[in-house]
Amino acid sequence: MADETLYPLHVGITEAGSLYSGNIKSAVGLGIILYRGIGDTIRVSLTGDPVEEIKSAKMILRTLGLREGGIDVVSCPTCGRTKIDLVSLANQVETMVQGYDLNIKVAVMGCAVNGPGEAKEADIGIAGGNGDGLLIKKGQIVRKMREEQLLDALRQELDQWKK
Ligand code: SF4
Numbered sequence: 001m002a003d004e005t006l007y008p009l010h011v012g013i014t015e016a017g018s019l020y021s022g023n024i025k026s027a028v029g030l031g032i033i034l035y036r037g038i039g040d041t042i043r044v045s046l047t048g049d050p051v052e053e054i055k056s057a058k059m060i061l062r063t064l065g066l067r068e069g070g071i072d073v074v075s076c077p078t079c080g081r082t083k084i085d086l087v088s089l090a091n092q093v094e095t096m097v098q099g100y101d102l103n104i105k106v107a108v109m110g111c112a113v114n115g116p117g118e119a120k121e122a123d124i125g126i127a128g129g130n131g132d133g134l135l136i137k138k139g140q141i142v143r144k145m146r147e148e149q150l151l152d153a154l155r156q157e158l159d160q161w162k163k
Contacts, residue, residue, distance in 0.1 A: 002038040012043035022046040023056050030060050071097035071158075074122060075108040082110035084128030084147055092151055093126075100158050107136065116141055124157055126150045 120139025
């Protein structure tokens with residue numbers, strides 16, 4: 001169809017399922033289609049809150065490099081070095097950054113040993129320690145603070161970004 005017509009094509013994986021399975025099917029299916037240059041508008045179809053469909057659609061487009069804007073949050077998978085509740089912290093950061101229209105990458109890392117180095121591709125990041133934590137920019141440590149201050153410190157940095 002895409003080869004034979006100039007009509008815009010609306011693509012999506014219909015009845016993809018719940019949040020978990022629907023997101024995976026949509027990401028794989030839409031990823032293959034869009035990567036081939038097919039599709040002018042998309043729909044992520046989930047059995048769940050429609051707001052999640054929009055968030056997933058934006059994430060798919062950003063991951064494919066087809067959309068700019070919005071903060072990309074990366075976080076480490078945790079390991080034996082993790083001494084903070086990184087899952088909770090990463091979720092809080094994900095929620096917090098939705099209010100910012102910045103085209104940057106934010107890292108949330110589990111330790112001060114490898115966190116800064118592993119976050120060097122990120123514009124800014126935080127790394128948990130053992131009761132304390134670090135603020136990082138491009139892999140360089142810029143400030144040390146108590147663990148409970150990390151989220152606020154990151155928020156302040158994002159508020160000041162490019163001002
Ligand atoms: S950043 Fe630290 S806690 Fe996270 S995976 Fe790497 S070594 Fe483990």
